[in-house]
Amino acid sequence: MASLIARSIAQNSRRGVQLTSVRFSSKGMMADPLDHATGLEKQELLAKAAGNDNPFDMRVYKRVSGDQTNPTMVPSFYEKRLVGCICEEDATCVNWMWLEKGATKRCECGYWFQLIDGKPLV
Ligand SMILES: [Zn+2]
Numbered sequence: 001m002a003s004l005i006a007r008s009i010a011q012n013s014r015r016g017v018q019l020t021s022v023r024f025s026s027k028g029m030m031a032d033p034l035d036h037a038t039g040l041e042k043q044e045l046l047a048k049a050a051g052n053d054n055p056f057d058m059r060v061y062k063r064v065s066g067d068q069t070n071p072t073m074v075p076s077f078y079e080k081r082l083v084g085c086i087c088e089e090d091a092t093c094v095n096w097m098w099l100e101k102g103a104t105k106r107c108e109c110g111y112w113f114q115l116i117d118g119k120p121l122v
Pocket residue numbers: 085086087088095107108109110111
C-alpha cells in the first residue's frame with residue numbers, strides 16, 4: 001500500500017511537457033504587426049511610421065492666456081467637439097462643455113476656447 005502511494009505521488013509530481021503553437025519567421029522574430037493590422041489600427045500604425053505620434057489628436061492642450069481675443073484653439077474634424085477643462089490645478093473633476101466651430105466659448109473658470117479645423121490623418 002505504501003509503495004502504491006509513493007509511486008502515485010512520484011507520477012503526479014513530474015512536470016508535464018508544455019508545447020506552444022507559436023511559430024517564428026525566418027528572421028527568428030514575431031511577424032510585423034503592420035502586416036496583420038487592418039482599418040483604423042493600420043492607419044494609426046502607418047501614421048506613426050510616417051512620424052505622426054498622435055494621429056487621432058488625443059493629446060492634452062495647455063490653455064493660453066485665455067481672453068476672448070486669444071482663445072485656446074482646439075482642432076476638430078467635426079462641427080462639434082466635447083472639451084474638458086481642468087479649471088484649477090488641484091481640481092478633482094473636469095468641467096465638460098461642447099464647442100462648435102465658428103464661435104468662441106467661455107468656461108466657468110474664465111478661459112475662452114475656439115474650435116478650428118483639424119488636419120486630416122496623414
Ligand atoms: Zn475651466
